[in-house]
Amino acid sequence: MAANLVTLYVLYLAVAISPDGSWDVRQSADNVQLLSAVSGVLAVAVAVLTAFILATRWLRSRWWLTGPVVMLLCSAVRWLFPS
Numbered sequence: 001m002a003a004n005l006v007t008l009y010v011l012y013l014a015v016a017i018s019p020d021g022s023w024d025v026r027q028s029a030d031n032v033q034l035l036s037a038v039s040g041v042l043a044v045a046v047a048v049l050t051a052f053i054l055a056t057r058w059l060r061s062r063w064w065l066t067g068p069v070v071m072l073l074c075s076a077v078r079w080l081f082p083s
Contacts, residue, residue, distance in 0.1 A: 001046065001049075001050065001064075001067075003042070003045070003046045003049065004046055004067045004068065004071070006042065007039055007042040007043050007046055007068070007071050008071060010035055010038050010039040010042060011035075011036075011039040011043075011071055011074055011075055011078070013035050014032050014035035014036045014039055014075070014078050014079075015074075015078060017031050017032050017035070025083065028082075029082040029083050030082075032078065032079075032082040032083075033079055033082050036075045036076075036078040036079035036082070037075075037079060039071065039074075039075040039078075040072055040075035040076060040079065042071075043068045043069075043071040043072035043075055044068075044072060046067075046068040046071075047065060047068035047069060047072065050064050050065055050068060051065065
């Protein structure tokens with residue numbers, strides 16, 4: 001799904017942010033937590049959409065839920081440990 005790529009990109013941004021210096025630590029930690037929260041919300045939305053598609057039998061394999069669940073876990077870990 002294309003929505004997984006959007007979620008993965010936002011999660012990548014949350015992981016890739018680093019402070020420019022000692023003066024930027026708090027701002028970059030805030031940005032990391034914001035991007036982690038956004039990617040977590042996106043992962044939940046994609047998981048709900050995927051579950052709906054699975055329930056209607058458009059997709060046959062439950063492995064489609066693996067991507068959103070893994071991204072949700074990564075988002076939660078990055079949100080908990082922003083620095």
